[in-house]
Amino acid sequence: MPLLAVTRAVSAAIPRCELTHVARARIDVARARAQHQAYERALGEAGASIVRVDAAPELPDAVFVEDAAIVLDEVAIVMRPGAVSRRAEVAGVETTVAQFRPIHRIEPPATIDGGDVLLVGRTMYVGQTTRTNAPAVEQLLARLAPLGYDVRAVPVHGCLHLKSAVTSLDARRVLVNPAWVDEAILEGLERVDVDPREPAAANIVRVGETLVYPDAFPRTRERIEALGYRVATVDVSEIAKAEGGVTCCSLIFDATRPGL
Numbered sequence: 001m002p003l004l005a006v007t008r009a010v011s012a013a014i015p016r017c018e019l020t021h022v023a024r025a026r027i028d029v030a031r032a033r034a035q036h037q038a039y040e041r042a043l044g045e046a047g048a049s050i051v052r053v054d055a056a057p058e059l060p061d062a063v064f065v066e067d068a069a070i071v072l073d074e075v076a077i078v079m080r081p082g083a084v085s086r087r088a089e090v091a092g093v094e095t096t097v098a099q100f101r102p103i104h105r106i107e108p109p110a111t112i113d114g115g116d117v118l119l120v121g122r123t124m125y126v127g128q129t130t131r132t133n134a135p136a137v138e139q140l141l142a143r144l145a146p147l148g149y150d151v152r153a154v155p156v157h158g159c160l161h162l163k164s165a166v167t168s169l170d171a172r173r174v175l176v177n178p179a180w181v182d183e184a185i186l187e188g189l190e191r192v193d194v195d196p197r198e199p200a201a202a203n204i205v206r207v208g209e210t211l212v213y214p215d216a217f218p219r220t221r222e223r224i225e226a227l228g229y230r231v232a233t234v235d236v237s238e239i240a241k242a243e244g245g246v247t248c249c250s251l252i253f254d255a256t257r258p259g260l
Contacts, residue, residue: 003208005048006065006096006251010036010239013060017242018083020130020160025241032238036063039212039234039249046207046232048252053096059089063239064248066163067113067131068093071253074147076101077140082111082131097251104143112136115161115248120168120189123150127162127181154185159200163247167204169211169229175220177202192227195219203245205252212246 010033015026040050056062061083068090070077076097081087094103106112116127117140124144126137134153141151156162158180165180173190176183177199183191194201194217201217204224213221215233225231236246 002255003048004051004100004253004255005040005043005207006051006053006071006093007036007040007043007249008053008062008065008092009033009055010063011055011059011061012057014063014242016060018061018085019243021158022160022241022243027238027241032063032242035235035238036249039236039239039246042212042232042234043207043250043252046210046212048207048250049255051096053092056089056092059086061086061242062089062092064115064242064244065089065093065251066248067115069097069251070114070117070119071097071101071251072119072144072147072149073254073257074101075104075143077143078103078105079112079114080106080108080110080136081113082129082133083113086113093251100253100255101257106136106139109133110136110139112140113161114251115163116156118162118166118168120174121171122148123152125152125154125162125166125185127154127156127165129156129161131161152185154181156181160243163203164200164245166202167247168206169204169224169227170206173227175202175204175224192223195223200240200245203247205246205250207252214240214246216240 116132201220
């Protein structure tokens with residue numbers, strides 16, 4: 001089925017981004033934009049059509065569209081980010097994804113970033129972090145259980161989001177840093193540990209049959225490729241200074257709604 005990748009341009013304000021677990025370092029905006037454009041090309045080469053949200057030059061973290069929404073076969077759920085400064089990002093992303101899915105919204109007092117949501121098959125793992133709280137899990141469960149989703153809360157420690165600690169390689173296998181998430185929570189899935197010298201290496205995004213992955217983690221990449229996966233690497237070193245990864249910069253989903 002045709003894939004879409006929703007993206008948003010790097011803001012000139014990105015040096016003022018929110019940071020939690022990463023020390024602030026100088027971000028070269030021009031280089032970050034060039035890296036983001038190369039990332040979009042990699043998504044396109046993997047088979048996704050790019051759909052761009054209107055730029056938001058005044059919002060430092062606007063490039064991280066994943067935190068503003070999750071898109072499922074049946075619906076899109078608009079997030080309520082845990083950082084107050086990021087809530088203005090949501091409207092533009094909602095306008096874009098509303099072209100493709102009915103919209104549901106997370107309501108106060110819940111807070112949640114999309115980076116804390118990992119869908120593997122019909123199981124939705126939701127990270128419990130400084131950005132995502134228990135009421136958000138309760139709302140997701142109430143809205144998605146009738147659609148056949150199993151929603152599970154996952155404690156996370158040592159990193160910003162659940163997807164900093166674990167992402168899916170396919171519907172049965174995950175890439176994980178066991179120091180940041182309890183692997184027992186992932187019972188029933190085959191787990192591939194990152195190389196311990198590359199603790200931030202668990203963030204990878206699947207686009208069709210291709211895995212798009214940062215070029216900063218060659219040891220873990222070798223582990224992934226040894227399993228037979230096709231990996232396309234990208235340089236996201238400037239984006240990483242804003243505590244971002246390859247999942248953060250896109251929302252990837254089928255253009256049609258196969259669940260209906």
